[in-house]
Amino acid sequence: MAIGKVWRYVFTNRYLYLMLLPALVFYAVFHYYPMYGAIIAFKDFNITKGILGSPWVGTKHFEYLFELEKFRTVFWNTIVISCYRLVFGFPAPIIVALLLNEIMNRAFKRTVQTVIYLPHFISWVILGGLLVNLLSTDGGVVNKVIEALGGSPIGFLSDDSHFRSTLVWSMIWKEFGWNTIIYMAALAGVNPQLYExxxxxxxxxxxxxxxxxxxCIRSTIVILLLLRIGSMMEAGFEQIFVLYHTGVYSVSDIIDTYVYRIGLTEGRFSLAAAVGLFKSVINFVLLIVANKLARMMGEQGVY
Structure with missing residues (x-):
């Protein structure tokens, strides 16, 4: 009887479920089905034998991984860059949304919104070239201005001490405008009578x-913060891959770029899978812990 009620409910709302179907197919094909390949982290993967034909090696790759000095470096870089992005990048769209919400001139408000949204639609490949032209020590516009003011050129993209901050601020510049959309939508739901x-x-x-x-927007902030904490091991592969080079590996090489090199360029697929699985487990644990803390503080959380 209960099953019959469920099917009747589904049939009654069949058009809504049809609209949901493409999203379900997308996640099934590109997110859940690839999880099957994670087992190569516990195998000595041979591309000619396939996933099922390759021999099991247990936790061999994880043991080897944790002994690598290089992995400890990329793990630390990932944590540091992610923390920088969280501390400086997460509040930026909130602040901008609050400021825009206080603007009474609608034409000016829409103009500002349009201008700050635009960088989101430009790929990091294009922005990377733009940043090189702006920040290069060899003819970069910013360094020319610094020299004209009597200063010395700064290696924003070539100096270890400046590269991380350049990554973070360029990320904020590209994404903060787009992220304000969510907060602006939440602000639109605040009852005007409260202000009166x-x-x-x-x-x-x-x-x-x-x-x-x-x-009034605290629940939205908490949800987005939980999702950001749940992806702490995602330090921005595309941006770093475009901007980094061997001279700044010590401060910019993260787990994603390390997986790319050992997995695709060196063909060590099992080791790369072990690194990726380790990263996913860390993200999962962080999300669970953060969600638990949010619920303890009275918020709804993500589940």
Whole structure:
């Protein structure tokens, strides 16, 4: 009887489920089916024998991996860059959304939104070339300005001490405008009567933001923060792959670029799979812990 009710419910809402079907197919094909290949992390994979025909080696690749000094370096780089992106990149769209929400001139507001959204649609390949032309020590526009002001050229993309900060700020510049869309949508749902009551009570603009606006979008902030923490091991492969070089490997080589080199260029597929599986497990644990903490603090969480 219960199964019959379920099928009747599905049939009644069949058009909604048909709209959901492409997304389900996408995740099934590109996210769940590839999980089958993760077993090569426990095999000595031979491309001629295939996944099932390759011999099992247990945790051999993981043991070898944890003994590598290079892996400890790329793991630390991934953590540091991800933390920088979280600390400096996550608040940026929130701040911008709050500022845009206070603008009364709609034409100016829409113009600013359009301008800050545009970098999101430009690939890192193009932006990488742009950053090289802007920040290069050999004729870069920024360094020419620094020299004109009496300073010395700064190796934004060639100096270990500046490369990470260049990565983070260029990422913020590219993505913060696009990420404000979610917060602007959340702000649109705040009841205007709350602001009217606050004005009647004598609350200034800062008080209205702190006591009304931010609490009303807190659940959205928490959800996005949980998702960001759950992808802490994703430090931005495309950006780093475009901008880094051997001179800054010590501070920029992350797990994703390491997997690319050992997996595709060196053909060590089992070791690359072990690294990728290790990264996914860390992300999963971080998401579970962060979600648990959010629920303990009274938020709904992601599940």
């Amino acid at each position: 009551a606050a004005v009647m009570d004598g609350a200034n603009r800062w008080r209205r933001i702190w006591h009304i606006t931010i609490p």
